[in-house]
Amino acid sequence: MVNEYELSVKYLKENFNYKNFCKELDLLVDLRLKDEELWRLAPEITRYIVYHSLFNRLFKFNIIQEVGNETKEDIEWENNQNKIDLDYFDKKNLKLRKWMFNKLCKGTLFEEINSNFKLIYQFPMSSYESLIFSKFNKRYYYFSFLPSYDDSYTKAITDVASCIHRVSNYFDTKLSKKEFFDKILEEHRRGGSLLIKGRDDFLFEDINNENLNYWHLLSYDNFDEDAWDAQGEDERIKMKKKGLIK
Known part of the structure; x- marks a missing residue:
């Protein structure tokens, strides 16, 4: 030293x-x-x-x-x-x-x-x-x-x-933005955690802009369960208007 x-x-x-x-x-x-x-x-x-x-x-x-x-x-x-x-x-x-x-x-x-x-x-x-x-x-x-x-x-x-x-x-090779984000989602799953739509969305919001959600933007088809039905019809309508669910 x-x-x-x-x-x-x-x-x-x-x-x-x-x-x-x-x-x-x-x-x-x-x-x-x-x-x-x-x-x-x-x-x-x-x-x-x-x-x-x-x-x-x-x-x-x-x-x-x-x-x-x-x-x-x-x-x-x-x-x-x-x-x-x-x-x-x-x-x-x-x-x-x-x-x-x-x-x-x-x-x-x-x-x-x-x-x-x-x-x-x-x-x-x-x-x-x-x-x-x-x-x-x-x-x-x-x-x-x-x-x-x-x-x-x-x-x-x-x-x-x-x-x-x-x-x-x-x-040792460069990942695309989506590939890297999928690695982030893998980290979420470590230890047995599921990735659930309607429960975990807030975790992937931009810290300075809650209207920007990187999971929605890059890899919303990467999930384990969809809990939007349990959120109620009003919330489901909001998400449909945003094009996040069908």
Whole structure:
């Protein structure tokens, strides 16, 4: 780890090791295939951005060290990581975390930090789903970003320390917008959830425009059950006028 650093936008842009970061993303996706529960315990992706601006080795969260088998390097890494986390979550670095939050909402965080990355698609819904291209390894990464809200659930907490930010998958060929959205629908189904018309529609509304529904627009024929009949005749008439059901 570097001896002197500052957690600032300028420092991250100047020191971010995007190649190691992408290798870390690959390891995390591979971990999900082997152990999804462990994958969910991994640090948020925004923290990996910080780690790979300060360290020259991979974090390798996908490798579980058995108790007593840690190397000196492993112990040193863990101690340094704990130190960085304390610094990162300190209120003095709230400005950086707010900046990250705002850029994630726009889908431009990775592009802002390093020109290796390019935003392909972003769907700002109840969760923000984005496809980001990495130029050096020609790989497309699927990220999910879920903000936290205040007690009234009307105002987002604009601090990435309160959010969930994960890499869900990667692809070696570019997906069309519909193909990517179908991957988002696959994520909804993970764990046995059904995709039900008339129940789940609100999940796919644009966060800033409730009249824009990406599921309706791109893939409304991709569903498991149709519950519009149970919504009542008035609601069904509204949906027919919008051309969403027959």
